Amino acid sequence: MDLDHLDKQLVTLLQEDCKKTTKQYADSLGLSKTAVYERIRRLERLGVITNYVALVNKEKVKRDFTVLCHIRLAQHIKENVLRFEREILKLEEVSECFHVSGDYDYILKVHVENMTKFREFMVTKLTAISNIGSTQSSFVISEVKSSTAISI
Amino acid sequence: MDLDHLDKQLVTLLQEDCKKTTKQYADSLGLSKTAVYERIRRLERLGVITNYVALVNKEKVKRDFTVLCHIRLAQHIKENVLRFEREILKLEEVSECFHVSGDYDYILKVHVENMTKFREFMVTKLTAISNIGSTQSSFVISEVKSSTAISI
DNA sequence: AATATATTAGAATATAATTCTGTATTAATT
DNA sequence: AATTAATACAGAATTATATTCTAATATATT
Incomplete structure (x- = not known):
């Protein structure tokens, strides 16, 4: 390679x-x-290129409200952590989920239609997952840069 | 539509x-x-589909070290904010930059080869931009979910 | 109901992807 | 250094797919 x-x-x-x-x-x-x-x-x-995808305009599909959710788990017992990750994978509103170091355990990228839908998502889906300690939501005001490309 | x-x-x-x-x-x-x-x-x-792109395996192109950088600006004077955003656009390591509400002003997604390169990026590029108040780096331990698709 | 508009299917055509052949270039082996 | 093998290349031939065309059907508009 x-x-x-x-x-x-x-x-x-x-x-x-x-x-x-x-x-x-x-x-x-x-x-x-x-x-x-x-x-x-x-x-x-060689696996350098993994796939080819179409990108959509979030406004045009009514998923224009983006939130970066920071999550702290209540406890870090292996089984609970794995269950948490498994549950996150099922949530269609979540496009990305990173396990990270620092103040929080996970950072999620969430796409919904508006604040009302976000509240619904938080109440009925995200916080419905057990083992979540606390969350902090950063609402995206504007996308300064948004690329899928990796500079090489 | x-x-x-x-x-x-x-x-x-x-x-x-x-x-x-x-x-x-x-x-x-x-x-x-x-x-x-x-x-x-x-x-x-209609602009629903904006473009078609190839996705690459970050490991294969040696950009396997991902960091989510949280940035607080020193001051929020319009000119300085615009200059900050303009500078961010030039940084090849940054694939995404969101202006957000909450504890920090911006959240960046940064792709580099390793910690050494990240340090280099921080010292010579990111903190070289004026008007940065403070930063907090969340190192990505694992990508639980990573999709470019918006669920509709 | 009559007319216009948009969507569809199938055939015809144009364009591009893929394969094939031979050549040049590079790397490896002796 | 000479020989062989392997790799990358260009151009032609072929195959597959995208695109256009035609006509029919459905949907909306008046």
């Missing part, structure tokens, strides 16, 4: 837009269609 | 994998290729 400069450029392009034609990437890189085609297959085979 | 059940199903499928053939989506939805083709074009035209 070693990516040369062309591979890195290609990954960068694919992270920006994966729906261009092979010819277009080829022109950007100064390679032939076949060369690019083989490189993409290789990046997929 | 009103998405029917088929549109929502289609958006869900495209958020999971946007590289299937029109025929495959058509079979999943019980529609013809043309019907699906037209619906996808419409979703793009």
Whole structure:
């Protein structure tokens, strides 16, 4: 596994837009269609590229209200921690959940329609999970930067 | 703008994998290729789907160390706030930056290779930005859930 | 009910992906 | 250094898919 400069450029392009034609990437890189085609297959085979997805405009699908929820667990007994994580995976409003160091144990990214729906989510879903000690919600006022790309 | 059940199903499928053939989506939805083709074009035209991207495995590109940085500004004068946001946009290590309510003003998602690189980032880039009051770093121990899809 | 509009299916066509062939380049082996 | 093997490449040939076209059907509008 070693990516040369062309591979890195290609990954960068694919992270920006994966729906261009092979010819277009080829022109950007100064390679032939076949060369690019083989490189993409290789990046997929190596697991560098994991999948290709469509991104949606949250406003257009009425999930424009984003909250970063900080959670402290009540106790850190293994079984309870695992149950907590299992429950989180089931919540459709949660797109991301990180186990973190620091003041809190977990940080979640939650997408809902509005404050009313968020309250509903908190009351009926999140705090319904046992073992939650305390939560602190940071409401997203604006997305200064929002990219799925990893700079390489 | 009103998405029917088929549109929502289609958006869900495209958020999971946007590289299937029109025929495959058509079979999943019980529609013809043309019907699906037209619906996808419409979703793009309406701005529901904004773009198509490749996702990469952070481990494979040596950006496996993720940190959520909480930032408090020193002062909230408009010009300084805008300068801060402009500077953040330039930092390649930062994939996301949210202006939030609560204890801190901003929460950043940062991807680097390791702790050494993170320290370097903090010292030479992040805290080099003027107007930063204080920071609190939450190191990601594990990604319990990590999706780019919005549930609709 | 009549008309317009949008959605659909299937066929025809255009475009792009994939495979194939041969060549050049690089790396490995002796 | 010469030889072999492996890899990456370009261009042509083929296959598969996207896109367009046509006509029919459904949905909404008056």
